[in-house]
Amino acid sequence: MKITDAKVFVGGPGKNYVTLKIITDQGIYGLGDATLNNRETLPAVYLRDYLIPNLIGMDPRNSEDIWQFFYRGAYFRRGPIAMAAFGAIDMALWDIKGKLAGLPLYQLFGGKSRDGALLYAHATGADLPELMDSVAYYVEQGYKAVRVQCGIPGMPTASYAVPDQKGDGRDFVTDFSGIRPKVEVWDNDRYMRFMPDALAEVRDRFGAELKLLHDVHHRLLPREAAALAKAVEPVGLYWLEDPTPAEDQDALRLIRQHSTTPIAIGEVFNSIWDCNRLIEQELIDFIRVSVTYAGGITHVRRIVDLASLHHVRTGFHGAPSHSPVSMAAQAHLNTWAPNFGIQEYLVLGTPECDALFPSDHRQEQGLFHVSYTPGLGVDFDEKEAERYDYAPGSHPVVRLEDGTMWNY
Numbered sequence: 311m312k313i314t315d316a317k318v319f320v321g322g323p324g325k326n327y328v329t330l331k332i333i334t335d336q337g338i339y340g341l342g343d344a345t346l347n348n349r350e351t352l353p354a355v356y357l358r359d360y361l362i363p364n365l366i367g368m369d370p371r372n373s374e375d376i377w378q379f380f381y382r383g384a385y386f387r388r389g390p391i392a393m394a395a396f397g398a399i400d401m402a403l404w405d406i407k408g409k410l411a412g413l414p415l416y417q418l419f420g421g422k423s424r425d426g427a428l429l430y431a432h433a434t435g436a437d438l439p440e441l442m443d444s445v446a447y448y449v450e451q452g453y454k455a456v457r458v459q460c461g462i463p464g465m466p467t468a469s470y471a472v473p474d475q476k477g478d479g480r481d482f483v484t485d486f487s488g489i490r491p492k493v494e495v496w497d498n499d500r501y502m503r504f505m506p507d508a509l510a511e512v513r514d515r516f517g518a519e520l521k522l523l524h525d526v527h528h529r530l531l532p533r534e535a536a537a538l539a540k541a542v543e544p545v546g547l548y549w550l551e552d553p554t555p556a557e558d559q560d561a562l563r564l565i566r567q568h569s570t571t572p573i574a575i576g577e578v579f580n581s582i583w584d585c586n587r588l589i590e591q592e593l594i595d596f597i598r599v600s601v602t603y604a605g606g607i608t609h610v611r612r613i614v615d616l617a618s619l620h621h622v623r624t625g626f627h628g629a630p631s632h633s634p635v636s637m638a639a640q641a642h643l644n645t646w647a648p649n650f651g652i653q654e655y656l657v658l659g660t661p662e663c664d665a666l667f668p669s670d671h672r673q674e675q676g677l678f679h680v681s682y683t684p685g686l687g688v689d690f691d692e693k694e695a696e697r698y699d700y701a702p703g704s705h706p707v708v709r710l711e712d713g714t715m716w717n718y
């Protein structure tokens with residue numbers, strides 16, 4: 311069996327999805343997602359100029375050898391661009407493998423460990439009343455877990471995942487459009503004074519059952535993060551995410567020393583080498599890698615297996631920049647993983663997205679159910695893809711009130 315062609319498509323509804331299609335001499339093809347948010351053209355070029363010329367002629371069934379060929383062959387290993395490109399190839403090869411076997415991928419991983427995978431939605435508000443309305447909106451839809459983000463009174467600009475004007479705390483998606491980044495102004499003290507009480511009010515309003523998650527989004531110093539994790543302990547959060555910048559892993563030790571609030575980290579990690587110490591030293595409770603940024607199914611399975619040895623559960627990243635292809639790959643991993651925790655899930659099921667990526671996976675009552683379709687169980691409509699062009703975008707940058715550059 312030989313790979314005869316591979317095509318890269320960049321574009322999609324509201325997102326520059328980078329979709330890879332690997333075609334074989336037996337007419338079977340596989341799909342992969344290499345969408346690196348706001349840097350999408352880079353994995354696309356990496357695929358077109360460096361990887362696909364080598365891929366042609368290879369036997370798609372040797373996914374492990376092909377992963378090692380590109381990872382070791384790069385010499386300059388790892389990094390988000392390379393791992394997103396390798397990850398897309400790997401997803402596509404697993405898709406082909408499942409189609410060849412006539413089985414959905416979770417069956418090749420070891421079968422079902424659960425019927426539906428728990429999802430969490432994104433509730434947000436420019437202020438607390440709007441956040442309460444947004445949480446109620448997702449609870450009504452059957453979600454059992456909701457992430458809560460809220461505008462901070464007195465903050466000069468809207469902050470991470472918060473609408474910059476009142477009125478749309480439902481189905482809110484951050485607008486990254488434009489090559490020049492928006493500038494957010496931020497202050498840790500204002501946030502620290504507001505957020506613990508805000509989270510406590512959400513808990514009081516929605517009761518003990520609802521799983522509440524909050525993303526600090528890398529903003530705090532280790533001492534502040536330890537103080538926040540301690541202050542929100544009575545709220546009983548499902549997790550506190552990215553409390554400190556992810557590079558400094560020792561910062562999490564201070565948080566552990568001062569609180570039992572569950573910690574989730576990992577969406578910016580690209581390989582097992584970014585998180586093995588964190589997992590082995592049990593400094594986190596949830597690992598948030600994604601198959602797109604961390605080298606595909608082959609590599610993420612290694613991270614999941616390591617995590618399962620240390621009581622660390624999965625909480626795969628699922629921001630809107632992950633296309634239905636990688637979300638399908640993660641859904642199969644979530645169906646199999648013995649240490650599955652939760653999956654981040656955003657409004658993927660828009661009519662435009664479904665037209666571009668037809669699939670019979672379904673989301674119901676806050677749970678994701680994979681279909682029995684062989685492979686990933688998601689397809690790609692090349693005709694539909696012609697409707698979409700690449701549109702440059704950029705993450706906002708964050709400055710403190712005195713102008714100091716800070717973390718988005």
Ligand code: CS2
Pocket residue numbers: 347525527577628629630631654705
């Ligand atoms: C966020 C992301 O979903 C999350 O947990 O941290 O939305 C993140 O801001 C984006 O993926 C950045 O591209």
Ligand code: MG
Pocket residue numbers: 525527551552577
């Ligand atoms: Mg996050």
